[in-house]
Amino acid sequence: MLKKTTLLIVFGLLGFIAFPDFTYGQDIKPKRFSISGYITEAGSNEPMVGASVYIPRLKTGTVSNGFGYYSLTIPGDSVTLYFSYVGYEVQSIHFSSPASEVRNVSLKEGKTLNEVTIIGRIDTMPKTAESVQMSQISIKPSDVKSIPALLGEKDVIKVLQLMPGVQKGSEGSAGLYVRGGGPDQNLILLDDAPVYNAFHLFGFFSLFNGDALKTIELTKGGFPARFGGRLSSVLEMRMKEGNQQKIKGEGGVGLIASRFTLEGPIWKNKTSFLVSGRRSYLDVLAAPFQNSDSKAKFYLFDLNAKINHTFSNSDKLYLSGYFGRDLFGFVERQSVFGEKEEAGLFWGNATATLRWNHVFNPRLFLNTSLIYSRYRFNIYNESNRPGSNFSLKYYSGIEDFSAKADLDYYASTSHQIKFGGAAIYHIFTPSAIVLKDASAGEFKNEVKEYGSLESAVYVEDLFRVNENLTLNPGVRATSFYSDGVTRFRLEPRFSSRYKLKSDLAIKASFADMNQYIHLLSNTGIGLPTDLWIPSSPNIGPQRSQQIALGLAKDIAKYDLTFSLEGYYKRMNQIINYKDGASFFDVESSNNITKTYAWEDQIVKGKGWSYGLEALLQKHVGKFTGWVGYTLSWTQLQFPELNEGKKFFARYDRRHDISVVGMYKFSERFSMSATWVYGTGNAITLPVSSYQLPQFQPNPNPASRFLDGFNNAQEFTNRNAYRMASYHRLDVALQWHNKSKWGEATWELSVYNMYNRKNPFFYYVGSSTGMNGQQVNSLKQITLFPLIPSLSYNFKF
């Protein structure tokens, strides 16, 4: 059945490519011409992603792609095109002579406070009922800057956690759990480069600097065929290109870190650059209080850089990169004997993307990229003493080299076809040890690396059947080569939208996804110790199939959009550590015949997630924000865990509510607040303790086994107990001061305004009772009480 459906989709798409002008009910085709070009922001030439182009007379239109490019092929007649984007003035251009034309358009920022601009039937408010794509969230970087944050550190991922279907892990964590999927099931892309560990400070902050970002888009279902490689979500972020007309800067000083971004032209309207950096300074602040012989070190930093050059209307070249690192360690010196000991851990990502955009003709746009990405986690310990030098380095990580090409073919007003392919060469290093112990004469260099090749080709068609019905069928063919075994998978995708009224639509989607690389984690909170490993001959790819049904409504009168979605997702071959296994064990297999030692440490299972999500959003006006609600269930089943019975995932959350509001009182003063509520996490607690005889054989004749006991605990069924529910209110007040040189903003924010003692984890505490008996009680650890913070931001 599935094969038949896939074949129908493939042949259907091939048919559309071959006969692009075919649409139902059209017998006579007038001559057509194309209008194409880039839509950019006036004043900076920054390409605008998702800007609308609309022809009211033909009731048709398009949106600019991820690089600001648009193309419309329309019947030969005079037409007026309206270009619009929320917060920008609408621009109309009349084309009287029917001839193909390249027309770049610059939109000016609206003079009013983001109000909806209406010209005739054109307004700039985003229309959720218009788009065929469902289960997608777009976040404006300006919203990230407005929403209150822990210690004032603005965080893209924590804003996404406020959306329905997206859940945080534990308190303060920047982990993403999308529709029941684990943090390993999210493909996080920064300028097309995958980021394998997106966290700083043991998961409390993400590594994305909002100042450098232009677009943030999370797809959690209804995946178009161009997306693949992960089961649960694709988070796609694009960095700004850099202002092509004048030097601009922005930055901020917070409690734990500061940041600065500079962008501008190198060659006006041709070449621009952007450099953005962030660094924490806990180590600098702590320096005066530290002993010179014994120092603890902690810092994190990020560096984003981008340069791009426009050769012509047809060719653009971009080079962008990210480099970030966390370091946590200590140094100890003994000045008398010259001894020095240094130990710690550090981890970080590095990415680079070289991208070429080429317009072959007005209808065919190419984006091709060469991409590098690396994540590495290191532990080091060095000791220099007279006559004794010891050095231990342990690291693990993943390194990718990839090439991809994506083509947009604007066949007609009815068909927009996207097709392309990608190949990624992964190098996995689950464990590498370099040991030098000069005094013991020991030298060890064990570096185990595994290479694998992941590749994919796809085709999808945005098919506008008529004014009401739009379809987006597609198919993605993937393969993965590792250790002499090649696996192939065909992934059919389908999305559709049917307009019941001009502002009301129903949507449906289906997506089949495969994930060939796995993340081994026994905490699920995004620790740097989590390990990426490939599918192997014995461990196949994880697979999910998701269906979603939704309703989308635009309420123009109140500038609101509303969406309601139900989804059901089935996951197979998902993996988990065996009870008690951890990253230290991955290369210490007991089974000498295994190539991949980690296979002995993991178990394979299934998962199910289903639920309902509602989102009411106000995009424009003095007051903006949203209310999101999620009702969901997530269950897992592994034959070796929980006696083979189904259990709720740790982050299964029955109810999840988020309320976000931003209000701009005036040009000088604004305020924002968020309130979140979530059902408590599912946890396992001990219920009783007991003794069992030791299992170690006793070689001496007195008794067969040693007489001692092991102390053990009996637990509730896995994740059968619930933590207390989680809720919290955060508030931020912002004062803006505009002057000749630019704008400064002071922000006072309060995290956890009513000081709710949300549990981080539970443990069993013991005390001695009145009669000398031991009394146990359940204790909870709360991480963040009410925390005020002050930050200063500026831009010029």
Add this chain to the structure above:
Amino acid sequence: MKRSLLFLLILPLIFACERDATIPPPQTDKKLVLSALLSPDEEITYVYLGWTAPIFLPNSQNEQIISNGEVTITGPGGSFTLKYNSENNRYFFRKSDFQILPGTSYTVRAKPPGGKEVFGTTLIPERTENNFQVSILDSNKMVNYDGKEYYSYLFKASMVNNDLKNAYYQTYGYYLYLNGIDGSGKPDSSFYDLQQNYELSIFSGEGKQGKSFSKTFPSGSIFEGNGNSNVYMFLLFKGNEEFKNFQESLYNYDGENPFAEPTRLFKNVEGGLGVVSGYLKEKQILIK
């Protein structure tokens, strides 16, 4: 290393605050714990019977051992009720009381006075020719401060899996240490572990019929002092699946990491906790 890393990871908790939980703790009744390792190669077989102690029940941590329970073993040859040994708090039977045979199933049942019965069943592995051998891979001569020569060895214990069913193997190595002369004038000696680390190494015979397995035992620097000897003992255990599952869960058992899922001990006792499993044992003595 593992502990120090864990410390670094939970450092943020130093700034956190602790309080009594606002949710009620989970409650449970006490359960029976039964542990029986059956083998035809042991003169005496010991069985443990005890209670669990519910953590959140006041005064539950009292006596867990059951000394007046009823423990029976049943096999093809009939049943036998075990006696209680108060010296090691175990129930026991001798080879002469009840015979355990390879390739045979046995059920151990236990109940406290007036309580509900729990039981576990296990199949003792078949006896096969394992070619259990010990050889010396390397030796090293050392000279002590008194000019006396000593040797250290690298032993290799090897075996072949000839069992058509799934079997699991484990080897142990020991050296004999002479403690001196006891009060009655007899030499007093004990075997001590040769293992340098306590990694669990179980060789799984699943799908590996005819394959060999070996483990090395470096004798290291044990030859210090006057009690050295030239006697070494090596044991080969051949266990069934319960034996392997329980050993593994015991080795992996870790309740220290508050972020990770707690590990559980394997159990195959119906109505309670604990394990009933079986094994065979072979011995090799090497005198240098």
